Amino acid sequence: xxxxxxxxxxxxxxxxxxxxxxxxxxxxxSGIPDFRSPGGIWTKMMPVQFQDYVADPQARRxxxxxxFEMEETWNQVRPNDGHKAVAQLVARGIVSHVITQNIDNxxxxxxxxxxxxxxxxxxxxxxxxxxxxxxxxIADIRAHFxxxxxxxxxxLCGGIVKTATISFGQAMPEGEMARAEQASLAADxxxxxxSSLSVYPAAAFPLLAKRAGARLAILNREETEQDPYxxxxxxxxxxxxxxxxxxxx
Ligand code: NAD
Numbered sequence: 001x002x003x004x005x006x007x008x009x010x011x012x013x014x015x016x017x018x019x020x021x022x023x024x025x026x027x028x029x030s031g032i033p034d035f036r037s038p039g040g041i042w043t044k045m046m047p048v049q050f051q052d053y054v055a056d057p058q059a060r061r062x063x064x065x066x067x068f069e070m071e072e073t074w075n076q077v078r079p080n081d082g083h084k085a086v087a088q089l090v091a092r093g094i095v096s097h098v099i100t101q102n103i104d105n106x107x108x109x110x111x112x113x114x115x116x117x118x119x120x121x122x123x124x125x126x127x128x129x130x131x132x133x134x135x136x137x138i139a140d141i142r143a144h145f146x147x148x149x150x151x152x153x154x155x156l157c158g159g160i161v162k163t164a165t166i167s168f169g170q171a172m173p174e175g176e177m178a179r180a181e182q183a184s185l186a187a188d189x190x191x192x193x194x195s196s197l198s199v200y201p202a203a204a205f206p207l208l209a210k211r212a213g214a215r216l217a218i219l220n221r222e223e224t225e226q227d228p229y230x231x232x233x234x235x236x237x238x239x240x241x242x243x244x245x246x247x248x249x
Contacts, residue, residue, distance in 0.1 A: 004234045005241060009248035011189055011217055011232060015094050018189035018214075020086050021206050022100045022107070025194020025220060029080040029239045032073070032104055035196070050169035053162060054130070057150060060160070064151050067124070067163055068142055074125065079110035081239035082193060085246045087111040092249075097183040101195060101202050103165045118180045120172065120202045122165035131159025138163075172201060184209040191217045193238050197224040 012018065024034035048066075052059040079087075087110040089095040098107050098117050103124040107117045127136040134156050141161065144152040151161055166172060184190065190209035197203040197218075203226070210216040210229055217232040218224055219241055227233045234241055 001234075001236060001241075004232070004236070005244045005248060007232050008191075008217055008219070008234065008241070008245040011215055012089065012094055012191075012245060013249055015189040015215075017186050018089070018095045018191060019183050019187045019205075019209060020089065020095050020098045021190060021192045021195065022086070022098060022102060023193075023195025023197075023199075024102060025196075026082045026086075026100075026238050027077070027080070027102055027104055027106055028194070029082060029237070030077045030104075030106060032077055034194070035199075047168050050167040053167060054160060060162075061150055063162075064141065064145055067138070068145070070124075071138065071142070074104070077104065077106065079106045081243045083107060083110035085239075085242035086193070088246050090116055094249075095191075096186070097179070099180045099183065099202075099205055101199060118176050118183065120166070120176055120180060122163070122173065124163050124165050126164050127161050128164040129154035129157060129159040129161050132157040135164075136161050177201070180205050181208065184214075185212045187212070187214040189215045189217065191219065192224070192226070192230075193219045193242065195220065195224065196222075197226045 028034050048059050048063045053063055083106050086098060090112050098112055100107055100119055101121050103121055105123055105125045108114055127138060127141055132154060134154055141151050154161055184205045187209045190206045192206050206216055206226060216230045218227055218230045219234045219238055221235060
């Protein structure tokens with residue numbers, strides 16, 4: 001493992017416009033289960049599809065109940081050593097952008113400036129109107145839900161309000177996709193941390209960066225589908241490995 005960490009430090013040392021591509025695996029050390037590992041979120045309950053959310057008030061109620069049940073977890077979770085190491089790489093001018101599939105806001109909480117984080121699947125810490133895009137706070141929705149048994153419609157346009165996440169069946173956010181493409185094409189290194197790289201279109205960005213000339217490093221507990229294309233693969237735990245690599249810079 002020491003040689004692999006040294007190899008990662010060497011790649012980072014040579015980089016000026018690296019992108020870090022993160023998935024649920026970077027947040028498991030903060031206590032948020034990932035998608036596919038045993039005990040992962042979706043092994044316990046089926047996700048509500050976007051089409052059902054829009055068409056069916058009962059699906060919306062189920063979705064909000066689940067979101068409120070998670071509120072305590074979302075309020076308690078804190079960035080872990082992996083998030084902090086990534087924040088240091090941004091602060092040191094090695095990493096230009098963090099492209100994340102996560103919805104937990106932990107990169108921002110660890111000190112990465114908002115404009116350096118590209119959230120491909122949105123953010124669960126607030127909600128948005130699906131029609132006009134107005135921001136709505138979860139606490140206000142919860143208060144309405146507790147009184148009336150459902151979520152309020154948008155006060156500005158009457159549209160349906162939903163957490164600001166991208167659900168299964170929902171279109172990817174255009175602006176974030178364009179920013180992720182730009183950052184990947186400009187990157188000299190793409191470091192993947194904690195993604196099975198099996199959820200597309202998000203998982204296309206590391207390969208896009210690689211094809212455009214970046215080195216590709218993958219740090220994940222288990223094999224990923226893109227290991228064969230990587231310049232460096234480390235099968236290990238993100239917090240300890242990234243902390244050691246940053247220390248070795
Ligand atoms: P995934 O669950 O498909 O893959 C996560 C990978 O991380 C797995 O291969 C696992 O082996 C690895 N991993 C877990 N803990 C690790 C650790 N400590 N060190 C190293 N590797 C570790 O996740 P994904 O590819 O991000 O896709 C899941 C989807 O679900 C995403 O689209 C994301 O939006 C969503 N999701 C988000 C969160 C979150 O915001 N924290 C949590 C669960 C799911």
